[in-house]
Amino acid sequence: MPTWHMLSFQDSASPSMEQLTMLHDFVMAVLIMVTFLVFFNLIFISIYNLTDRFLMHNQKIEIIWTVAPVFALILIALPSLQALYLLDDPFTPNITIKAIAHQWYWSYEYSDFPELFFDSYMMPTTHLTAQTRLLETDNSLVLPVNSQIRLITTSADVIHAWAVPAFALKADAVPGRLNQLMFSIKRTGIFYGQCSEICGSNHSFMPIKIEAIPMKTFLNWVMSYY
Structure with missing residues (x-):
């Protein structure tokens, strides 16, 4: 409501x-x-x-x-x-993430951890319980709080846009080019965003879900992939 x-x-x-x-x-x-x-x-x-x-x-x-x-x-x-x-203030990042846009989902690669990468699809409405419709994803982008984060975005097909309003972030994902975002998360929680470029018929079905967690929890999460 x-x-x-x-x-x-x-x-x-x-x-x-x-x-x-x-x-x-x-x-x-x-x-x-x-x-x-x-x-x-x-x-x-x-x-x-x-x-x-x-x-x-x-x-x-x-x-x-x-x-x-x-x-x-x-x-x-x-x-x-x-x-x-x-x-636009540049800084030395603690972690680098690469976000690759596809029609119509996102792929994430953790550059500091070579074996850590996954695709992130929107959860179908039939699979939802109490989650947010059209914003929930099967795999979340997990990031540590109080850390300097660099996100590099590009696209595998057409122009998309990686945008998260709570972080004041928006960057076009352009095929053959790399765009960079620098940011820091101040508090833990779950934050949502969406593709902000009209990229095709399923433009509204490639959401972004970020889980911000403490650094110690983040390192434990990373170690679970190895």
Whole structure:
């Protein structure tokens, strides 16, 4: 059942998503202030009929409505540049994952563990019990929390897109090319994403499921494959 809190973003699970959420809230506050200022000015002008005497022939007012938008744009530009820098900030990864897109499923390879790779298909509706429809997969991408993660994505056929909203991640998977994502997960849990590129008739049936677990649990999970 939809609720009011679903109108906003998903709960952030990475520093990048936290920065983008803060930037969104700040920009929305600026837009609301500008909207109300213009609205009340229009009401004030229409009531007192000050268009010719006060606004059209007043040098101070002309300076204000020229300089004020400049300051507003600077206020928006500074945090947006900071968020953009943090999104593209490279670091030395602790683990590297390769996500290969197919029509219509994902394959994952753990580059640091040569024998660890698997395919991830969407679970059929008939096999679900209490899971989320169209988002549950038979094999989850298991990742450690509080670790620097590099994900390299590509495609085996057409253009797909690997996207997880809770991490503020989205990258096109292009045949013959490698795209890179750098991120860190701040809390444990299960997170979902989907292919965000119209890749064919079954575009909506190649979800992404990530299980974020502590590093010790992750290493035990890795050892179970050997």
